[in-house]
Amino acid sequence: LKTVIDLHTHVVPPHLAPDTDRGPRWPRIERAAGGNASVVIDGKVFRRIDSRCWDVERRLADMAQDGVTGQVLSPMPELLSHWLAPPSAEHLARITNEHIATMVAAAPDRFVGIGMVCAQDPERATRQLRDVRDLGFCGIEIGTHINGVPLGDPSLHPLYEAAESLELGIFIHPLHPAGLERIGAVGGLGAVAAFPLETALAAVSLLANGILDRFPRLKFLLSHGGGALPWIIPRLDFAWSLGGPFKGMLAERPSEVARWFWFDTILYDPKALRFLAQATDAGHIVVGSDYPFAIRQGRPGGFVEAALEDCDAILFDNAISYLDGGNRKGAFAVRRADDRAALRTHPVGGTHG
Amino acid sequence: LKTVIDLHTHVVPPHLAPDTDRGPRWPRIERAAGGNASVVIDGKVFRRIDSRCWDVERRLADMAQDGVTGQVLSPMPELLSHWLAPPSAEHLARITNEHIATMVAAAPDRFVGIGMVCAQDPERATRQLRDVRDLGFCGIEIGTHINGVPLGDPSLHPLYEAAESLELGIFIHPLHPAGLERIGAVGGLGAVAAFPLETALAAVSLLANGILDRFPRLKFLLSHGGGALPWIIPRLDFAWSLGGPFKGMLAERPSEVARWFWFDTILYDPKALRFLAQATDAGHIVVGSDYPFAIRQGRPGGFVEAALEDCDAILFDNAISYLDGGNRKGAFAVRRADDRAALRTHPVGGTHG
Numbered sequence: 001l002k003t004v005i006d007l008h009t010h011v012v013p014p015h016l017a018p019d020t021d022r023g024p025r026w027p028r029i030e031r032a033a034g035g036n037a038s039v040v041i042d043g044k045v046f047r048r049i050d051s052r053c054w055d056v057e058r059r060l061a062d063m064a065q066d067g068v069t070g071q072v073l074s075p076m077p078e079l080l081s082h083w084l085a086p087p088s089a090e091h092l093a094r095i096t097n098e099h100i101a102t103m104v105a106a107a108p109d110r111f112v113g114i115g116m117v118c119a120q121d122p123e124r125a126t127r128q129l130r131d132v133r134d135l136g137f138c139g140i141e142i143g144t145h146i147n148g149v150p151l152g153d154p155s156l157h158p159l160y161e162a163a164e165s166l167e168l169g170i171f172i173h174p175l176h177p178a179g180l181e182r183i184g185a186v187g188g189l190g191a192v193a194a195f196p197l198e199t200a201l202a203a204v205s206l207l208a209n210g211i212l213d214r215f216p217r218l219k220f221l222l223s224h225g226g227g228a229l230p231w232i233i234p235r236l237d238f239a240w241s242l243g244g245p246f247k248g249m250l251a252e253r254p255s256e257v258a259r260w261f262w263f264d265t266i267l268y269d270p271k272a273l274r275f276l277a278q279a280t281d282a283g284h285i286v287v288g289s290d291y292p293f294a295i296r297q298g299r300p301g302g303f304v305e306a307a308l309e310d311c312d313a314i315l316f317d318n319a320i321s322y323l324d325g326g327n328r329k330g331a332f333a334v335r336r337a338d339d340r341a342a343l344r345t346h347p348v349g350g351t352h353g
Numbered sequence: 354l355k356t357v358i359d360l361h362t363h364v365v366p367p368h369l370a371p372d373t374d375r376g377p378r379w380p381r382i383e384r385a386a387g388g389n390a391s392v393v394i395d396g397k398v399f400r401r402i403d404s405r406c407w408d409v410e411r412r413l414a415d416m417a418q419d420g421v422t423g424q425v426l427s428p429m430p431e432l433l434s435h436w437l438a439p440p441s442a443e444h445l446a447r448i449t450n451e452h453i454a455t456m457v458a459a460a461p462d463r464f465v466g467i468g469m470v471c472a473q474d475p476e477r478a479t480r481q482l483r484d485v486r487d488l489g490f491c492g493i494e495i496g497t498h499i500n501g502v503p504l505g506d507p508s509l510h511p512l513y514e515a516a517e518s519l520e521l522g523i524f525i526h527p528l529h530p531a532g533l534e535r536i537g538a539v540g541g542l543g544a545v546a547a548f549p550l551e552t553a554l555a556a557v558s559l560l561a562n563g564i565l566d567r568f569p570r571l572k573f574l575l576s577h578g579g580g581a582l583p584w585i586i587p588r589l590d591f592a593w594s595l596g597g598p599f600k601g602m603l604a605e606r607p608s609e610v611a612r613w614f615w616f617d618t619i620l621y622d623p624k625a626l627r628f629l630a631q632a633t634d635a636g637h638i639v640v641g642s643d644y645p646f647a648i649r650q651g652r653p654g655g656f657v658e659a660a661l662e663d664c665d666a667i668l669f670d671n672a673i674s675y676l677d678g679g680n681r682k683g684a685f686a687v688r689r690a691d692d693r694a695a696l697r698t699h700p701v702g703g704t705h706g
Contacts, residue, residue, distance in 0.1 A: 145534075148534065152536070181498075182497065182531050182558060183505070183561060184505045186561040189557060192588060192592040192599060193553070193554070193557040193589060197532070197581055200546070205535060208536060208537075209539065234621040234625055235545060237621070242647050246541055268590070271631055271632075275625075294595050295588075
């Protein structure tokens with residue numbers, strides 16, 4: 001059994017009361033029997049969830065089943081609420097972060113947190129980053145755009161600067177993707193088909209606007225294997241090599257700059273993961289699953305092992321590298337300093353296959 | 354030397370006079386010295402071009418240099434003008450199609466045409482399809498959306514039905530891509546970064562709206578290796594396998610339905626082409642280059658040979674299969690019936706590398 005750290009999992013607090021003062025898009029949780037619940041936003045059920053979103057015991061049992069040793073917990077993306085008024089978004093971030101901290105505290109050798117901030121108000125976000133850091137989290141999650149503001153926009157520089165100086169990573173998750181009007185009337189395909197395209201657009205925004213050069217120690221983790229970014233890199237390289245405005249934006253070939261990104265393994269296809277490992281720095285690939293949602297890659301460590309020989313770094317070491325710095329109180333950083341070997345020899349049940 | 358048919362090349366008529374009656378977005382060609390010209394739309398230079406866009410002799414010389422035996426000629430995508438009033442679009446289509454027919458007539462053993470129609474008015478388009486067929490073309494080119502209407506929209510069924518019954522293929526080219534607002538203020542990246550994402554959205558629109566099932570003999574050729582479609586197919590398959598609304602839309606796994614698409618080879622990266630060949634029906638992959646624009650894959654046959662062993666079908670036979678039916682007067686169909694072997698043994702100069 002290998003030690004596997006899963007960096008892409010989501011949580012939802014079990015209680016979010018209606019609060020009409022917070023505006024119509026304030027999310028609330030409606031609990032139902034059997035550990036089921038609904039996230040209700042703007043009067044509509046956004047998603048039906050269950051206790052895996054908050055129940056530590058159930059989660060640990062699933063991890064044992066899935067061969068996952070440690071999980072990094074981040075908010076369900078819709079909770080990021082980049083569209084709420086800043087005071088409401090800040091309040092929701094505090095509730096969500098504190099819930100994540102509670103889950104981490106319940107099993108500190110198994111969980112590390114990724115928090116959220118009010119990214120739509122960079123000054124407020126910068127303040128909140130210190131709280132995130134004090135909670136011992138390794139970083140924050142943000143959407144692929146901040147309520148329409150692209151991630152390469154200069155207005156976000158203060159947020160990136162603060163995260164870099166606090167050694168917090170940025171986990172980028174697709175959210176309200178562009179281009180659904182090109183698909184037409186087919187409900188539910190946004191998260192399936194448009195998410196990976198959306199992530200590529202956000203990554204290109206960071207690349208082309210020089211964000212990776214400007215904040216060289218900031219660790220951007222891209223969801224779902226970077227979305228379609230790895231696939232379009234050859235075209236970006238080719239266009240860059242022709243000169244013109246794009247060449248002026250990047251001192252190095254796009255494929256070289258893109259090696260600064262971090263990528264999870266949620267690709268569902270061994271040959272796609274092999275392509276990713278060839279296209280980028282294999283030392284920046286970490287396991288992800290999207291647990292506990294339906295789209296999750298089950299047995300995420302086993303998926304990696306089946307696709308790649310010599311994948312121990314992806315299963316474990318790369319995660320430690322990613323978490324390092326921002327993860328002062330987290331289990332994995334402690335382990336790293338003290339007895340990483342102990343964590344390695346303390347895997348949970350389950351087999352890979 | 355191998356016989357190579359390049360299905361993705363573009364042309365522009367050398368003369369398009371200003372015509373204020375046609376509306377502000379009517380394109381005009383401003384000729385300059387040395388075979389140079391500008392395409393001017395709405396008072397702005399859309400693209401600087403040169404005589405490779407219309408000059409048969411120059412084109413044949415470049416083909417010799419690039420190791421290309423035959424080219425399929427299609428309009429520069431911006432000329433598709435899905436945003437013009439239908440009478441203007443129909444007029445522009447006639448001018449463009451007749452120019453393509455003239456080029457084909459000048460070297461009928463080297464060129465086949467792909468035309469355009471007024472797709473924004475399906476009834477008019479259906480009429481024009483007969484002209485396209487009478488010109489001996491193998492199909493039409495359309496954008497990834499028709500002025501905002503997604504390609505899976507039922508309003509386009511009559512166009513697809515007519516094309517299928519006339520045995521004309523549909524060449525889908527990215528045009529005015531969605532999602533540029535996610536990148537931010539970085540000119541020129543639309544065609545570079547967003548085009549392959551846009552093509553994936555259009556392909557998903559066709560897939561999810563059942564167009565490939567409804568028109569089983571219609572040959573959709575996707576630009577640039579299908580854009581990001583091959584890359585997201587594993588995610589589509591996974592989501593489909595979970596059931597839910599997406600499963601209800603498709604009787605078969607998305608990867609199976611996607612095998613009905615045709616794909617060109619404009620991927621710039623051998624491992625991407627190998628990925629495509631594994632992800633789909635290698636019998637539906639044809640050579641493309643984007644000649645004569647800057648982004649073109651030079652020596653497109655050589656690129657394929659370097660990436661894939663046993664690629665003769667991609668270099669030639671698949672193109673003949675694609676062209677078959679709609680290409681009554683075209684060189685390659687005649688060759689196919691009469692003396693395909695002769696075309697094979699009649700390659701032009703140049704070596705692959």
